[in-house]
Amino acid sequence: MHVDAGKITVLSAKGAAGGYAKHIYQSRSFLTESAFRRILYLSGISVLLLLSAIFLSLFIASGPAIKQQGLAFLIGRVWDPVAGRFGALPFLVGTLLTSFLALAIAIIFSLAISIFLGEYFRSGIASSFVKSVVELLAGVPSVIYGFWGLFLLVPGVRFVEQQFGVLPYGVGILSAALILSVMIIPYAASLGREVIGLVPSDLKEAAYSLGATRFEVVRKVVLPYARSGILAGVLLSLGRALGETMAVTMVIGNSNALPRSIFAPANTMASIIANEFTEATGKVYLASLVEIALVLFVVTAIINIAGKIIIIRMSVER
């Protein structure tokens, strides 16, 4: 039915109660309401479906490895493709060492930035400057961090190792942790800044009126109040550190042996996949790598959910 705009306005003004005009309008519309709502609903489901599909695929593809090795996979110390023995412990250790070391370093700086932006310099040039730079840090691609690290950080670490009398690899867990720490600072910092900025001023004013110095207010009022938010930020940073691949692969030294010190070369779960996935010949070999990916998936999912729950609980409390 061909109806032009002018007529419609007149008609809908006349039959605004619904009936006639709505009928004309709907037949001109390209989509009925129920169809549209169904499309929306499907889009909403699709995200959930996607996630489940990812999990299932990972699980199925790692089937052969799980069947053959079971739990011994996670505590096995030897990753020997020639002998067909796949123990992922070296990579678990590598991942934990690099991530937690990076976290330890990053927390100090993230906290400083959060306090800087949330407490001392809430606006102004210094604030915009630091804020922008921290945001940019988050935007730099991993491969560029790795490139920069390989050429600038690794020789530095090599120099330090020579002073210490350790084998001057340059690459290794320490270098990887250092680069990781720079990469994860923005995550804890931005969340921390938000929560610190949201501390109610009357709490702080009360403390000031009792004669507390700024430092004491921060230490005894602000930080405890913002505790959960800071924790959530830390968890987010940890989640990011665990899954980081490129920068780590480029500076960690790529050794499949269990690392003995922070100067030793190692591999993380992400970097071993990057190194060996395209060439894993043999069903169990490939399945073992996918199983590592599955573990990564599950661990990062848990950490992200934990962080999210804390954030939600925080906003509910408020």
Added chain:
Amino acid sequence: MKEKSLHKRILADRLFKGMVVVLSFVSVTPMFLILFFIIRNGISVIDWSFLVSLPKPMGESGGGISNALVGSVILMVIASLISLPLGILAGIYLSEYRKARFAYFSRLSLEILQGIPSIVIGIIAYVWIVVPMGSFSALSGGVALGMMMLPVIVMSTEETLKLIPDPLKEASLALGVPYPRTILKVILPAGLSGIVTGVLLGIARIAGETAPLLFTAFGSPFMGLNIFKPVNSLPLLVFNYATSPYPEWHTLAWGASFVLIVFILSLNIIAKLVTRRWKVQF
């Protein structure tokens, strides 16, 4: 009486502030170090031939990054084509059905999706697309990147639409505008700035991704326009050249890094401008 001398407390206070400032500026230095080195080493390589020539065989000097530039663009286009329609619709769903039980699970899935390490996504794209198709392809790389871009689009759409006051929607519905039209032609345009920002940030995020492309897009020394075949991309090029022993290739990698960083920074800046200028205020 516990009298910690006032003097000491003030000193501690000053020291603390000093430490906070110093640490903050120290955290800022890596950024400058990175930018400094990329600019210093990269800018000398950038010239017209660098941008339009193909890479040379191993060990030969000269060559450029043209195929990586084109490949990156192709990947970003494919990723956008996949993630935009689905992402915006899902974002609309989440903002319209805020309270629904199902929306809660949807949001949770998004959080998890966003946190998945990019290399795991690469494996998924390999299993889902590369193996059945029998070949590495730009398509599989684009799909992997699209999966990573999806959460960004959904979340920014949802956030933007949440901010649009309900009266606007109700007024439109009251005038007899059908629901689909209301959403698509009234609400969505009102939130356009936020959605565009989300798109820009999503692209900025995937522009530098390498890990998922290792076993999907695969790389190529030639100019690739066929989406069913492998393509090169800027981050892949940087990775391959940086880990090689040839100083000529290192210089090319610095140049490519420069281009990549400039691109990502521009996207971030444009996104900020879009929010500031274009935002429809209520």
Added chain:
Amino acid sequence: MGKAIKLFSILLLLCAAGTAQAAGQQELTGAGATFPYPLYSKMFDVYSKEYGVAVNYQAIGSGGGIRQLINKTVDFGGSDAVMGEEEVKAAGAPVLHIPTCAGSVVITYNLPGNPEIRLTPDLVADIFLGKITKWSDPRILASNAGMRLPDMAITVVHRSDGSGTTNIFSDYLSKVSKEWKEKVGMGTSLNWPCGLGAKGNPGVAGLVRQTPGSAGYVELIYALQNKMAYAAMRNRKGAFVRPTLASTSSAMNVTLPSDMRVSLTDTEAPDGYPLAGLTWILVYKEQGRQGETEAKARELVRLLWWMTHEGQKYAEPIQYAPLSKKAAEKAEVQIKSITYNGRYVMK
């Protein structure tokens, strides 16, 4: 909304147009060994200019080449390691190993002054087993009389990816050192007792170049291109041989089986370099699987013929040993045996 749909369709059309335009052009995809990559990259560059066919070869390591060939995600694989039993079974169909050239695995190192060191088989084995840890070790000095080597620690550098170069190296070490054979064995991906890992021949060369006191194994051209020092090795006949074009070719002078799956290490030839190895292109004998077109099979055969004939002239300038006459003959027989749906591709 309408604008968005228009934009969407334009982008979609662009992708389709690009694909359609490029689809007409034949393209072959290969993946695998980094060992011959300098040669292949030169060869394919020339080939694309002469014949207009783009050959996209990604050097991801021999293990990768074998894997992707088995997965049928590439048209051919490149490998310096012969496919093992499990791999042959996984492939499901016969795979031809067509030799393209021979190269040498050299022991390269980073020492001040780039001295020319001589190494014996047991020295190499013990260095890479981690038993000899310093350059000033008397056993090293014993073979290098008159040289002054610094008291630096030896940092071993090996491959982190699945490598045919590793395969050649470990094949040799398994032949000359019982301890190596038992402890580590032979293969493309090993359980290394010590050292740092790097990706690809370029990665190892790069890492050795940057790490003082390190030692690694790479194909000859990588050491040459980067002006790195490499060792002379004592061969089976007791002579210390430097890896050169000539000594590599000598190593190829052995009886060659018709399927060309032969190891050249620890060669009998008196002036042969003991760590030489052939590198192969792996293709399925029957090309008609998975709906490949006959045109593509013909392109592949033409490429292989070119690589083993006209393309051979690019080998020598970069220190790869071209196929000996006998090797080339055997390669020809193999290429001629490639079939498409049962019929021979090459008439």
